[in-house]
Amino acid sequence: MTLRTLLSAVLAATALAGCATPTLRGSGDLGVVIERAAGSLQVVQQQPPASLARVRGLGDLSHASLVYSRDARYVYVFARDGGLSKVDLLTGTLQARVLQAGNSIGGAISSDGRIVAAQNYSPGGVKLFDADTLTLLADIPAQDAAGQSSRVVGLADLPGNRFAFALFDAGEIWLLDAANPCQPAITRYRGIGRQPYDGLASSDGRYYIAGLFGEDGLALLDTWHLDAGVRRILPAYGQGETRLPVYKMPHLRGWSLAGDYAFFPAIGQSQVLVADSRSWQSVAKVPVYGQPVFVMAEPGGRRVWVNFAFPHNDTVQVIDVPSMQVVHTLKPGRSILHMEFTARGDAVWLSSRDDDKVVVIDTRTLAVRTELPAANPSGIFFSWRAGRMGM
Known part of the structure; x- marks a missing residue:
C-alpha cells in the first residue's frame, strides 16, 4: 500500500467515524423545535411524539426561523446574529454554517429548492x-430612491x-425574480405605507401582504395583476379606538385563511381582524383575551387558534369560524410563543418557553397528549412545510 493510499484510507475512516449514520426512515413525520437560549434545535418525531436529536452551535436563536429543503431532509436556520445554518434532520448534524450578516430575522427558499434567500436588518x-x-450567489442592497439603506422584513x-419582501424604513415592497440567481431582477413598489413590519404570501x-406598523391597514400586492400596483386593505381598522402599548409585534406569518375569510392579528388591540378573502373588505373584529401574536387556522379551517403577547401569554384561545366567536380558552403553560399543527390537524404543538416544555394537544378533545422537555423553546416547524409556499 502506497503512502498516499494509506493516508486516504485513514482520512476516510476518520470522516466516517465523525458522521452519524441516518436511520432508514422518511422525513414526513419529523419536525424541529427551536431552543432559543441554548442556540440549539431539537429534531422531533410527531407521532408518537418524541425527541430524536439535538443540534447545537446555531448562534443567537432569539428570533430564529427556518425553511425546509424540497425533500424535507434539511432545514436552513436563520439566526438573529446573521448566521445561516444547514442541518440534516436524518443524521441530526450541522452540515454547514455561514455568518452572512450582522442581524438577520428570517428567509425563504425558492420554488425549485435551489436558492436560499436571507433577509437582513x-x-x-x-x-x-x-x-x-451555501455559496453566496447575489447580494442585493435595500436602498430607497435617495440611497438610504433599509431593514428588510417579510421575505x-x-x-x-x-421572492417578495418589504423595506421597513423605506415603506416599499420589492419583487425579486431569481430566474438568474447571480443577476436577479428587481421590481420596486414605492410609497406602500409607513413602516411595513412583516409580510406574508397566500398559499x-x-x-x-405587508402589515403596517406606522399606520392602520395592510398593503396588498396581487401578483396576477402586477401592473395594478399595491393597494391598501383594512385601512380603517383601529380608527377611533385606543391603541394599547405593543409588548410584542404580531406575526403575519401566523395569519390564516379559513373558509372564505382571512384572519389577521391586530396591532395594539385585543382583536382578531377578519376580512373577506376575495374582496379583502372587513367583515368582523373578534374580541380576544389580549394582543394576538399568531392567528393560525387548523388544517380543516373550522377553527382558528390564537396566542398572545405579555402579560397574557399563558393563554391560548380558539375561535369558531362560522360563528366568529371564541369557544375555548386554554392555559397550557407560561409564555406560549408558537403553535404548529400536524399536517392533518389531529394535534397542535405549543412551545412554553418559561416552563421549558412543548405541549402536544389533541385538537378534537383539547386534552394534553404529552409534554416534551425543551430548553426555552420558541418556534416549532414541521416537515409538511417543505411542500408549501410562503412557509
Whole structure:
C-alpha cells in the first residue's frame, strides 16, 4: 500500500467515524423545535411524539426561523446574529454554517429548492445562497430612491423562483425574480405605507401582504395583476379606538385563511381582524383575551387558534369560524410563543418557553397528549412545510 493510499484510507475512516449514520426512515413525520437560549434545535418525531436529536452551535436563536429543503431532509436556520445554518434532520448534524450578516430575522427558499434567500436588518438587504453549498450567489442592497439603506422584513417565496419582501424604513415592497440567481431582477413598489413590519404570501402564491406598523391597514400586492400596483386593505381598522402599548409585534406569518375569510392579528388591540378573502373588505373584529401574536387556522379551517403577547401569554384561545366567536380558552403553560399543527390537524404543538416544555394537544378533545422537555423553546416547524409556499 502506497503512502498516499494509506493516508486516504485513514482520512476516510476518520470522516466516517465523525458522521452519524441516518436511520432508514422518511422525513414526513419529523419536525424541529427551536431552543432559543441554548442556540440549539431539537429534531422531533410527531407521532408518537418524541425527541430524536439535538443540534447545537446555531448562534443567537432569539428570533430564529427556518425553511425546509424540497425533500424535507434539511432545514436552513436563520439566526438573529446573521448566521445561516444547514442541518440534516436524518443524521441530526450541522452540515454547514455561514455568518452572512450582522442581524438577520428570517428567509425563504425558492420554488425549485435551489436558492436560499436571507433577509437582513443589519446591514439590510437580501442575500441569495446556493442551497447545496451555501455559496453566496447575489447580494442585493435595500436602498430607497435617495440611497438610504433599509431593514428588510417579510421575505416570502412566490411561484417561478420569485421572492417578495418589504423595506421597513423605506415603506416599499420589492419583487425579486431569481430566474438568474447571480443577476436577479428587481421590481420596486414605492410609497406602500409607513413602516411595513412583516409580510406574508397566500398559499397559492397569488397575494403578498405587508402589515403596517406606522399606520392602520395592510398593503396588498396581487401578483396576477402586477401592473395594478399595491393597494391598501383594512385601512380603517383601529380608527377611533385606543391603541394599547405593543409588548410584542404580531406575526403575519401566523395569519390564516379559513373558509372564505382571512384572519389577521391586530396591532395594539385585543382583536382578531377578519376580512373577506376575495374582496379583502372587513367583515368582523373578534374580541380576544389580549394582543394576538399568531392567528393560525387548523388544517380543516373550522377553527382558528390564537396566542398572545405579555402579560397574557399563558393563554391560548380558539375561535369558531362560522360563528366568529371564541369557544375555548386554554392555559397550557407560561409564555406560549408558537403553535404548529400536524399536517392533518389531529394535534397542535405549543412551545412554553418559561416552563421549558412543548405541549402536544389533541385538537378534537383539547386534552394534553404529552409534554416534551425543551430548553426555552420558541418556534416549532414541521416537515409538511417543505411542500408549501410562503412557509
